[in-house]
Amino acid sequence: MKVGLKVWRYDSVSGERALREYEIDAPEEATLLDCLDIVKDRHDGSLAYRKSCRMMICGSCGMRMDGAAVLACKTRMYDIAQEGRVPVISAMGNLPIVKDLVVDMDPFWSKFKAMWPWLEPGYERPDDGREYRISQERMNVVHKEALCINCGCCVSECNAMESDPEFLGPQALAKGMRFVGDPRDSATVERLERYNQEHGIWDCTRCYFCNERCPKGVDPRDAIAKLGAESIRLGIDRDMGAKHAKWFVRSAETTGWLREEELIPKTQGYVSAIKQLKFGASLARHGKVRPVPIPHTARDVGEARNLRKVVRGQDRQGALGHVQGERALARLAHGNAGESLEEIYARPGAAPRPFLPGEGQGSLTQADVTPGKEPTRKRGEA
Amino acid sequence: MSTTEPVATKRVAYYKGCLASLSAKELDSSTKALAPLVGMELVELESVTCCGAGDIHEAEPDYYLHLNARILAYAEATGCDMLLTVCNVCTLNLRQANFMLQGDSELLARVNENLTTVGVPAYSGNVDVRHLLWEIAEGEGYEKLKEIAHRGLKGLKVAPFYGCQILRPSKIMGFEDPDRPWSLERIIEACGGEAIDYPAKIKCCGFPIIAAREETALGEVIQPVEQAIEAGADVMVTPCPLCHLSLDAWQQKLEASTGRTFKMPILHLAQLVGVAAGLEEAELKFKRHIVDPRPALERLEV
Numbered sequence: 001m002k003v004g005l006k007v008w009r010y011d012s013v014s015g016e017r018a019l020r021e022y023e024i025d026a027p028e029e030a031t032l033l034d035c036l037d038i039v040k041d042r043h044d045g046s047l048a049y050r051k052s053c054r055m056m057i058c059g060s061c062g063m064r065m066d067g068a069a070v071l072a073c074k075t076r077m078y079d080i081a082q083e084g085r086v087p088v089i090s091a092m093g094n095l096p097i098v099k100d101l102v103v104d105m106d107p108f109w110s111k112f113k114a115m116w117p118w119l120e121p122g123y124e125r126p127d128d129g130r131e132y133r134i135s136q137e138r139m140n141v142v143h144k145e146a147l148c149i150n151c152g153c154c155v156s157e158c159n160a161m162e163s164d165p166e167f168l169g170p171q172a173l174a175k176g177m178r179f180v181g182d183p184r185d186s187a188t189v190e191r192l193e194r195y196n197q198e199h200g201i202w203d204c205t206r207c208y209f210c211n212e213r214c215p216k217g218v219d220p221r222d223a224i225a226k227l228g229a230e231s232i233r234l235g236i237d238r239d240m241g242a243k244h245a246k247w248f249v250r251s252a253e254t255t256g257w258l259r260e261e262e263l264i265p266k267t268q269g270y271v272s273a274i275k276q277l278k279f280g281a282s283l284a285r286h287g288k289v290r291p292v293p294i295p296h297t298a299r300d301v302g303e304a305r306n307l308r309k310v311v312r313g314q315d316r317q318g319a320l321g322h323v324q325g326e327r328a329l330a331r332l333a334h335g336n337a338g339e340s341l342e343e344i345y346a347r348p349g350a351a352p353r354p355f356l357p358g359e360g361q362g363s364l365t366q367a368d369v370t371p372g373k374e375p376t377r378k379r380g381e382a
Numbered sequence: 383m384s385t386t387e388p389v390a391t392k393r394v395a396y397y398k399g400c401l402a403s404l405s406a407k408e409l410d411s412s413t414k415a416l417a418p419l420v421g422m423e424l425v426e427l428e429s430v431t432c433c434g435a436g437d438i439h440e441a442e443p444d445y446y447l448h449l450n451a452r453i454l455a456y457a458e459a460t461g462c463d464m465l466l467t468v469c470n471v472c473t474l475n476l477r478q479a480n481f482m483l484q485g486d487s488e489l490l491a492r493v494n495e496n497l498t499t500v501g502v503p504a505y506s507g508n509v510d511v512r513h514l515l516w517e518i519a520e521g522e523g524y525e526k527l528k529e530i531a532h533r534g535l536k537g538l539k540v541a542p543f544y545g546c547q548i549l550r551p552s553k554i555m556g557f558e559d560p561d562r563p564w565s566l567e568r569i570i571e572a573c574g575g576e577a578i579d580y581p582a583k584i585k586c587c588g589f590p591i592i593a594a595r596e597e598t599a600l601g602e603v604i605q606p607v608e609q610a611i612e613a614g615a616d617v618m619v620t621p622c623p624l625c626h627l628s629l630d631a632w633q634q635k636l637e638a639s640t641g642r643t644f645k646m647p648i649l650h651l652a653q654l655v656g657v658a659a660g661l662e663e664a665e666l667k668f669k670r671h672i673v674d675p676r677p678a679l680e681r682l683e684v
């Protein structure tokens with residue numbers, strides 16, 4: 001098939017920037033990475049990009065296609081080529097460009113290191129001297145966070161980081177949760193104190209670009225919410241962001257509706273809030289806030305109050321409250337286009353569908369290709 | 383022109399959320415005025431609370447789930463199969479909780495036991511949470527919109543601002559391509575306006591952190607405002623009252639920090655359609671805006 005690509009070329013030495021267009025012949029199953037390889041091998045050897053495993057596990061080939069961060073090796077080009085669309089390929093955002101599609105990952109790694117991305121073992125060796133074992137249930141808390149391959153696609157699109165480049169960001173914080181949630185780690189409080197600092201978890205603006213872009217299903221925003229829940233569970237709530245979040249809980253159980261007018265003083269403290277009086281007055285002139293906040297109370301708010309008492313006694317506090325919903329949310333197809341798996345595999349150019357039990361395709365089984373073993377049966381045969 | 387044939391009306395449970403109850407009352411009144419015109423009878427929920435706005439989700443996620451289950455249960459108790467929202471953040475919080483409950487029968491059973499303990503009806507999982515935007519961007523709602531928008535926006539240049547939580551996470555929202563949305567543009571054009579395109583229309587307004595990290599949030603707010611002005615917009619429209627508050631009320635802080643003048647009027651979605659449908663100030667309540675949209679809308683007067 002013919003594939004057209006427009007690639008933003010950049011030379012950091014000369015500062016030159018140019019959009020170059022390529023048209024190539026590629027096999028129907030080609031990914032974006034395959035196409036870039038063809039460009040480099042046959043058309044323009046000067047094109048620079050990163051790659052290694054070609055199978056979505058090394059995290060090297062993060063880049064943008066039409067402004068959205070993707071793993072090049074995960075992105076099939078068939079549909080785009082059929083539509084006759086010529087996508088624009090560029091380097092990831094929020095990181096300095098070294099050349100063409102290659103970004104400087106140093107800021108990314110320094111934030112990664114700031115999370116203490118190692119286990120601080122705090123468990124005692126079991127009496128029998130054998131290995132320390134953890135149940136699957138306890139590891140489920142971090143099973144999504146553990147999928148991260150450090151590709152940077154989430155960081156590329158982080159709206160808060162565009163505004164505050166010091167923000168630790170979705171990748172680093174998801175990594176942090178991977179250790180906070182690990183039952184073998186003993187540094188939970190120290191970690192949370194660190195992640196609660198100025199450019200930490202409460203910088204997240206909940207734009208959800210990270211969840212949208214992550215090619216591995218880590219859902220970094222959800223990991224940040226887990227860190228918030230763990231912080232508040234453990235009383236690490238000095239940050240204005242934590243106070244802001246707690247005020248919503250307080251509002252829900254007292255009046256039902258958010259007590260909006262008290263939100264700024266409850267978040268920033270009454271002393272800082274005084275500086276906002278002029279701003280508040282401008283809102284009051286238009287009826288946005290009232291000079292004297294009289295909470296309007298939802299009917300049957302006692303139910304909401306009692307509900308909190310009930311659930312707080314049920315051992316699902318902190319991150320566990322998030323984890324309990326993950327199984328159901330994982331069932332939602334990403335993009336939710338409503339296609340069944342059968343339809344997805346039936347698309348031209350799709351990856352070959354794995355054989356299902358009972359489907360006699362006559363292909364070789366592992367036994368057939370293991371030296372010294374007699375061929376046993378064909379795949380799909382009973 | 384439309385026929386005199388009476389339009390079929392759909393009963394929907396209406397969840398207005400915190401902002402439309404207080405600081406954005408104009409959203410509530412314009413939604414209530416618009417709903418019958420686009421074929422909806424709103425059944426207002428009385429016993430509901432805040433959805434938690436993502437904050438209770440972050441602080442006490444188990445309480446978040448129960449609070450939202452309680453809202454869904456009261457919506458279901460009205461006999462409606464749809465819960466209509468007018469806020470991005472409410473939409474995400476309620477849809478997310480709904481999927482958690484619908485997709486996990488054990489979790490639903492546990493939550494229901496807690497709900498009934500405190501006197502709330504159990505939720506059986508049969509409510510669909512939908513934003514007003516989706517109801518009037520396609521299907522019957524869209525057909526009715528085309529009929530009522532006869533007053534028209536007369537080529538008014540409107541910059542659509544989606545905000546985040548009506549688009550992402552797309553697996554929870556599932557209405558349109560989160561990178562190439564079309565619903566607001568379609569509505570603007572059906573109302574006779576011109577939809578302006580600009581990159582920041584799908585980005586964040588900064589509102590969730592505007593109290594705790596104002597500087598970072600302002601760095602986000604400025605992008606859509608600046609780009610919409612550059613693209614020649616007369617007004618902006620948003621489906622979210624939080625985006626509205628951020629863009630409208632915090633614009634004066636942008637002006638103070640940059641020394642520039644923006645004066646970009648921001649309309650709620652129901653107000654924009656309401657203008658095209660000929661609703662009056664009594665319902666639209668533009669006087670409640672910090673940046674008054676009326677001068678920009680004056681040339682629509684005939």
